[in-house]
Amino acid sequence: MKNYFYILKKIILFISLSVTTATIAEIKVTGSVTAADGTGVLPGVSIKVKETDRVSITDYNGQFSIIVPNESSTLIVSYIGMKTEEVIVGKRTNISVKLSDKSMQLNDIVVIGYGVANRKDLTGSLSSINSGELMKSRSGSLMESMEGKLAGVQVTSNSGEPGAGVSISIRGGNSINAGTQPLYVIDGVQIDVNNGEIGQSSNSVVTGQNPLSGLNPNDIESVDILKDASATAIYGSRGANGVVIITTKSGGKDAGSINIDVYAGVSNVNKYISVLQGQDYANYRFARNPASTVWGVDTNGDGKLDVVKDYSQMVSHDWQRELFRPGYTKSVDLSINSGQGSKLRFSTNIGALNQEGIIENNSYSRLTARFKSEYDANQKLTFGLGTNLSYTVADGAVVSNGPNSYTGLLQSFVLYNPFNSFDDAGNTDNGGLSSPKSFIQNAYKKTPMLRVMNDFSINYKILSNLILRLSINGGLTSSKGEEWYPTTTSWGYTKNGLAIISEASSQQWQTSNTLTYANTFTGGHYVNAMFGLEASEYYLSNLSVKGENFLVQTYNPVFDMSQASVYPDKPSSSKTKDARLSQFGRLNYILKDKYMFTASLRRDGSSKFGENNKYALFPSGAFAWKAHQEKFMKKQDVINELKFRLSVGATGNDRIDSYRSLSRLDKAYYSNFYGDNSDLGLAPAEIANPNLKWETTYQYDAGLDIQLFRNRIALTADVYYKDTRDMLLRAAVPGQSGSYFQWQNLGRISNKGLELSLTTTNISTKDFIWKSSLNFNINRNNVESLGSVSSIPVSVNGGWITEVGRVLVGHPIGSGWGYVFDGIYQTSDFEADGKTLKAGVTKISGITSIPGDMKFKDLGTDGIVDPQNDKTVISSSEPNHFGGFSNNFTYKNFDLSIFMQWSYGNQVMNLGRYRLEGYSPYYNVSTEYWQNAWTPTNPTNIYPAITGNGKIESSSYFVEDASYLRIKNIVLGYNLDSKLCKKLKVKSIRFYLTGDNLFTFTKYTGYDPEVSYYNKLMSGVDNISYPRSYTYTFGCRLSF
């Protein structure tokens, strides 16, 4: 309550101030501004009289003059890159002000594992993004807001569906069978991304949802991403993929505030794929099925259909245009933060978001509530309590991939017959699809997820420089997915309705206890030492029930499962438990503010590993040199910071499923003779591996931080090499052992790369500021060894083209595998009989080629293309470079930011194309293909004939350059004039207009070049996925 009074008092004060601004005796004040570090005078510094609009600026010599109302006036002295000073005039008429580097300010404190550090004193490599930057994108998702903004961090959302899964890769993928997502640490609570926490059935979950989508960007104070071993090794066995530290807002800053943030937006589909409509479609179908009386007419009575039927009067549906809609987004956030100077500090926020997809009945909503508080019981003892609640619901049967990943809704938008509008999912002419309209309206899918996180901590200052921190936190998730596909949908048709309930819940607790000692000794020795103990447990359980054949479909049977006539699978449930136990310590030593050393060591125990290898050690060491602190650097004022960093260390990855080191008995049901029941059998499955242990990543990093011209240009550059060994591989073992796989520590992957991040202040005048920031990343992944085999095939769901990639020694993860497309067989390639290939023309093994078929390159010398010898690496999912570029402009009360993002040199296998190019006789085709397909009179070398062979071979024909440059986000903001605010009795009001995904420059022909297929080993595959939309948002933020 005290704080409310405090805020109230402030408000009253504002009101009284605004009433009593009568001028009595004005005073002229002159003065100078110099840099605190003694590097000289500061020109262009802004001097403002507080609570007035009087401003001045220092001249070339750092001098200024200004008229102030009275002796109690306060001057606000501010300068880019420097800490803002407030000076009360008093009796003085000449004032000299010293400004120190901004880095000493609070917001240059970065959160590192189990502590904080000043950015200037870092020895490791980390990237940070603050609340202001995160709030620019109004995508609603924290992770998407980070996209493109952080050096070394590649964020890709799996599709444009609201709430869709996001994959984050920090400095490249480390692993094949173990997880590659970073560790998340949310206010000290360590969380692995686990898709199993979402209750979804295998029927529709190929793309997946993001289990951390419940994080509200409005709650976030900062995100710090730990990248190199010096930074991550303190998280030992969980640090190898990088660590994302998320800090939520806390109270106790400034004067306290009440904020209301409201926005609304509209999204629209970015692109349509042009497919045949009306008579064109009939023409195509007749050409494809010349014997079909549905499409052809026999005009001369010779028993042969010779003319295409006239369909020009039939209603033709352009499903994309009919079924994509504008999706509206609404969001409200209300937060209260207590102010400075109280024993009880708190911050609380309630937020609600509702985001409609660009397809009917598809939406995503989120409710979040957060409370964080700290209480100083006395000078030595502080208690902290935090709770985070989020409830998200993904709604709508919208998935881009169906059970076989080609009968999904998105596919049917482009592939479904434009003349059919009826609901008969069983019509063979529909090729297994139901009308997309019927699908949207009749299918039901709801996936809610509740996440609760609580943390409690005690900070006890044993001595002024020795702090004990005890913390215990717990979390739980609960999710129950419900799906219902009635007979009128393609998935329910053959089953007379299909209903699925899948439930997942998890519980975890963790206790982290640290003792931190920090002291500065005479002679310029600074020591910071931390020692900690940690233990945690994690439980995950699942339950799933599936019913089929519903006689009554007038209501939704997911709410009455017993109505099913058939339960095709037995109800299934599972439970797993993991435990971890750790001891860790870190020592940080700084000599004379010039030479910095950090060493850390963590000993981790994990239940996931074999009994002989439960524990492992993860050391790291780093050295940094602040060259600008050396005497010889003091003489110049171009370079005001120059720091070199070196680090090395080992981190681990234990992200495999539980119990992999144990031997397992599989259930092996064998039907009884009469086929009406199954006998349970048991069979030995994978062999135990008591030596199973962590995969270890050794990382080497060399970095440089440089700031020029009084911090107007800041550059951070890092080169790194990551060497992942003892990879946790589900390794192939000889089949004669009776086991197919065994979890082993085999193989090696390396990542090396370069990261640059450059921030510049291009223009800074009184009214106009222009700042830019750029990050540029190169990562090269390479599979060094796979242990027992030379390659691992990578298959995707989807029926026709399945083996699309390989993990291959000597190539990066994400390499496509197939034939090299070599044009089209022309009539001239054949002898006069039209069937026999001329000598010297490449033959395709196993088929009789005819003109119009696809030709592939013979990589050997035998003149025959066969799958064993003539398939090769045909695409790479890895970009040559990627990054983001943002420009921020401020003019008086207006601000504008333009953010662009790019990826260059990566390729995508656009597998949607074989569907859109007439592989199935029932599916619609793209206009581009139909107009250019090979015919005897159009002997193109680019597109095969409509019935041409080769369309369902994995080949470079489908490989497209997926480079893109995207105007990701533009924000135009206006902050209401402070005077006006005062009149309105508010602290500040900000209006903003945001545009997301406004324009994409790309050659890619699918919906969107930014593709991240669910299979991380082959992310560059597109099976027609949910397109990203462009969104306009208008919002307002009020602070009291």
Add this chain to the structure above:
Amino acid sequence: MKIFFKLIAIVLIVSTTYSCDSFLVEEPYSFPSGSTLFESQANAELALTGVNEILNAQNIQGNGNHPLWGRGMHYLTNLGCDELIGSINEFSDPQPKMMTNYGYNSESQYVSDAWFALYAGIDRANNIIKYVPSIPAMDSTRRAQIISEARFFRGFYYTYLAWLFGAVPIPVVPNSNAYAAREPLSNVYSQIISDLTYASQNLPARNIITGRVNRYTAQAMLAKVYLYLASCKENQVGKDLDNPLNQFDFVDQADSYQKCLTLCDSIYHNSGYSLHPNYNYLFIADTKQLKAEILKEDLMMVNAGSGGSSEYLLFSYLSGPQGNITTNGGNYGNLRPLGELAERYDLTNDTRAIQNISGNMSSTLSQNILTIKYYSTVAVNTAGNNFCLDKFRQSDPTIRNALGIPTWASTLSFPLLRFADVILMYAEASYKVSANATNARKLLLDLRNRAAQLDATKAYILTQNYYRTDFMQELFDERSRELCAEGWRRFDLIRWGKLTSVVTNLNTTNVNSIKPNYYYWNTLYAAVIQGNYAPYKIWFPIPKRELETNPNLVPNSGY
């Protein structure tokens, strides 16, 4: 403050667990661990079911998709001969496609999956053979039966490995040596013969579990092995290939024929099996009523059913009438018959032809068999493009839909060893041992009578029409007429040394312009088969995955 001290206490308690290793011990909640398998007789029964399950496993340890009789084995044993062919260009999946036309290679999934599935079965059997003898307090009769059945299956699975790949490693103890090299055929077969002989002496006359293997199954399988070895030796199979491991020189030809004869004679007279009067019942048994019928003739079958754990055959990929899988129970039409098969039959008088040789599935015509509705097939059209091998069929899919069986799936009992096959082996062995064609022919009379639906006139016509001066020629054809698409033709042609000539002589056109055009599928794809065929392909390639994981394996020559 009290709370504070309580918390300190909690933290301290937790901290004490730090020294306690039990904190990290794994407790699996949702699966039994490996060491618990052979604790009791009940578990031994479960382990034995596990050995049976391999026959029709949907996947094994999450790997493969119906690797054996659920789908894959049909592709490995029926294709590239003169019965069935793949409608190659209509295949969407390259994996089954390459099995249809000798396009397979060491990376072929079907080959690799079969290899692993058979070894997984052997490993399951090895576990039983090793651990069941020491289960305490177990019924001794049942103990012996379980061990005998496991030995049958070990022999059975090794036989298929040897038939498909030739020489293979022969681990007989679980977890012995995953890196063992291939043993020559002599060793492989001596292991097989030892297992099957043991089973044929120790299994009961009928299994206590209906439909599972018994003494006569083991005898018939052993007869198969002896017949295979004798004819391979006689016909010098693989002699010209550079495969030192895959040689049959060790075989005592006369002795093997004699042993086959003795075994067949025993089964013929003692087993209690007989020919079922209705040939067609044997291939449509996907309901309880019809399954009961096939017990009279089938010595061994693959069970399939709907008991709630998806133990189905992937019927939509197999031979059978092409049709609509959801409405009339037809399949995709991936596997089609060749004209050579049709021409082997007397199409009017042989009931087997009426069952087997026909057009695609009708959506309107149907018949009731033992009260169960089956859709019927239409006649082959003039062009021949609806020509199907319709031996295996399914009942009305609405029945199966109502049980929750997926449309692609079938609960058909697939016959692995039929009494008819025993008769054919009996005839072959008897001719080889005594060179008396008349006696051998007499044995075929039962089959001809049934084919004529016990109509003496028709039976006489069949006997006349099918008569060949060379009895072996007649037998070659009779085996195909009776057993087509049951997984024997490829092995038969190999052991008779006839595969190369059969493939080379496949018609690629409708030579005599017969109508309907039974050579329709020949004209489309037979040339592709001939183009890809090479004599070394009588052996499947050792999978690349196995060659890489076990450096002691050597590939078969040619691959």
